[in-house]
Amino acid sequence: MSVAFFVLLLTVTIAWVLAPVLPAIFELLRPTDAEPLDAVGSDSGDLTVFADGFRNYLARQLPAALQASPGAEYRGELQDGTPFLQVGERAEFLGESASDGAHSSRVVTTVPTTLPGGEVFMMELLARSTMQGGPDAIYRAVLAEQDLSLGERSSVLRWVHAAGNLYVGSGSTLFGRASALRDLRLGNDVSFTRVRAARVVTGSAEPPAPMLFPLVMQGTTKFPVGTTRERTFTRVAGDFTVPEGGAVTGSLVVTGTLTVEAGARIGGSVKTHGDCVLHDDVVIDGALISRRDVTTGRGCAIHGSLAAERTVVLGPGSSVGTPLAQASLAAERITLHDGVQVFGAVTAVREARTTSE
Amino acid sequence: MASSRTGSRTPRELAVTPATETGGRARLLGELRARGSRGGVIGQHRAMVSGRLTPSRVVSMVVMPLLLSAIVALALRPLGSVWRAMLEWIVPQLGLPGDVGFAHVSLGPLLDFYVPHVSAAAPIPGAWHYWVVGAICALVLALTLVLPPRVLPLKYFLRFATLVQLTTFLTFAVRPDSFPYALPQYSLGFLQAGCALLVLIPLVLGLTYFPFDIALWRKVALTLMAVLHIALLLPLQVALHSYVVFHLSLLVLPTMFFIWGLLVEIFVFVAFYGWGMSWPDARLETPSYAPDGATQPQAAAP
């Protein structure tokens, strides 16, 4: 009797122990989550990936009737059943098709179009010709095959890409990605996180080309005691100030705060563990990397990329990159004053904003 | 993360949904901002994702586990009675002699409870015990030689257990009369350690499970399930250990303690933890179109 009971008790105990292990056993025998992580994504850093995808999608899904006469006015469905609207020569067709100012179809415009404003495009919009948006419009996503101008206080929910120039009106908000193959001009008080173009420029005026050399230079700079010359850079322990018009040869690492007075030049890349403050007309030949904040005065030129772990404030007329050398501006928060030029990409982890203050 | 209001509708479906059904235009636009073309919500890449340590989360990490731990501590007194009742029924069925004892444990004026124990005395090993336990060890070792390579961890575990058993052989060979433990004390100590473990479980989960964005009721449920499961497991283990040690002598007591003791509870605890960690997030939210009345974009999906 006792042996039988022992076996019974043992069985019950083993079953009891295994009960919470059952989810593990089931997952092992009948896997529900055993696929490798999707590690080879092609979109990282590629701002046009959605635009490219949409262009390819439309090419596949366009109704047969439109493939024969691509510029015709059309209201119906794409081959996958999505509501679809194509605006031809008659621009008012778009307004007629809206319900309460909102468009619930994928929309294609084929001729130069000017929108009055206030529209809501709940699905993607393709502008095959130039397009001038009105104020207070909301776009889910826009692909422009030529120049595109978004009116004041516009919002783009997912992405916008222009194969030509892209202008974003004052007070607009770009929630997703914005890109242009030529200039991407941002008006005042535009909020965004990721933009990229041959040149991203703020404000309405045309800024001068980035400075290659400072206006006045007074020779080399003396380093403080404790400075070490490493193989490829000079390391300064603690805070350091490059005097007005001074020059530093080669790359520079500063473990404290770096202040560069007006008109100075650093002939290489810069890394600061603390803040970095550039006064007016400073030139940095290489990249500028900071573990904290970067603030520049007027007309500073960073020829390489600028990456800061906290905030970046670029003063009026400052630039990152050059017309011949693409570069990136990246930080947690970014403020761009009027006349800033970035030849490449601007990415803010939280928010970037233009200002004319 | 997905919105509960609109389910997993695609933008196409959302676009033709009346705004009243989606909770207003702002919410609808928030949905459209967050959803990809196939309807899935576009979140941050896993490389960038972090947790959120809100004040309420911190409170729930500290207060709730302490509360649960205190409840478990206070429940030890009735639990001791339940264990006693269980053992009083099981021990005679196993044919073990003697009554079930009840020892008083006092940890200050607040924590004062009784823990049961078996009172059957296990024998000092005799020749018969050496032969039987030795044969079992040999069998297990032989088994590890024929097990296929794909179950190598099991082979390692069995060999490790056998190794622990062999150290006991060595101990009894060197000092046959000075083994310092007896079965009643062992069963009492095991349940006392079990009590400590039960009180610890909410605290450990407080540090390792409560920080996550999982519904509080789920966190409490997992804690209670783990505590209740182990609370029932402990007396079953004590009864089994007592039976084995009574029949195979004190020679197997160390193996029971080191290999088949609290390690089993920890295995069970990890199983609960792994299961609980697979449960979904508490708040399934869609970014608002205009958070807090502002129009600033939040971090975009990379």
Added chain:
Amino acid sequence: MMISVLIVLLWGVVAVLVTYTVRHYIFTFNRLFGRHRQPYVDITAAEWPTVAVFIPCHNEQAVITGSLEALLAADYPADRLTIIPIDDRSTDATGDILGAYARRYPELIKPVFRTGGEPGKAAAMAEAAARVGAEVHLVFDADYVPGPKLLKQLTAPFFDPEVGAVMGRVVPHNVSSNLLTRLLDLERAGGYQVDQQARMNLGLVPQYGGTVGGVRREALSSVGGWRTDTLAEDTDMTFRLVLQGWDVVYQNRSECYEEVPENWPTRIRQIRRWTHGHNQSLARYVMRIISKPANVSGLQALDGALLLGVFAVGPILLLGWLLALLLYYMGYQPPVTILVILLVSAFSTLGNFAAFFEVATATRLDGSRNRVRLLPFLFFGFLVSLMAVSQETILQFIGRGFGGRKIKWDKTERYRNGGGAP
């Protein structure tokens, strides 16, 4: 007297284990709630430096095609990229495949064929790297399949003049094969998603892992190039760079597939190789890092020392078990009841729970769900690792020493179906 010594030793072991437990916990908590640092990942437009991608190969006909095709599809300026597969005495079709690719892409693919000299990955890298002038040297194992953006991502950190080496995240591809691959998938997730990223966040010592990463040529040359007398040239490189004042950075966003071992004997060989190499680095660098040279912070020194000691924890844990058994047999009774029971419980069981916390956190951050249910089976994976690591470490201490193991190609089996010439 004897018992007192053993008790002190046991508490010493407990202290070591608690230190590593706390470390795991801090890392995990930091990864969850700390300030997330990936400062270079958004450098997507730049004047990219010249890059050489090295792929050490020894009998890699099954996988080399996939790796080369992936690199050929890379989004990196072709005039600044050179792909250098290093064929080290392969006896299969690897050499023929590389030759065919070199003929097809003569400007881009420039293989090195080794027929003599010291064998092994480190020696192959040392020989090939010495001939190449590119500013950045990236390294991939032959079974790795880099995505199109990976080269730029891994190169971006080198715009920081202090960065000497960069490491990306390794993601197992053959997850679904069996229990072992699923456990390794969990372990890798914990190691990269939490451990490495937390080190990056905290400014400690992320580890350069020898693949899916790279080294600045100037940094490489400043530390004397790749060492050939070690089984872990990656760990060795990490510490030589850190001791020289270079930063090693981890980039969680830069993911690349790898194949993990699909059977236990292969896994054990891999672990033992890592253990031997890592312990070589422990013997060489632990005192130097503890002495905290200039440019190494106190926290970096502590983290570096603990990182070097990782593979010594296995035998220390075994020693703890041995001491606990000895004291148990000697009738050591805890002097203060419950408190000591808690501590001893923590030593033997819960003390290691932080590793489970780390793995579970990583899978949750990854957005995975049900795979974390396999967590209890990690006990068995840890047990095998514990035994393999302990065996190798003990052999090193009592016999082999820290330098003398013969270096050879001790490569991991490949499981993918074979490729061929283009």
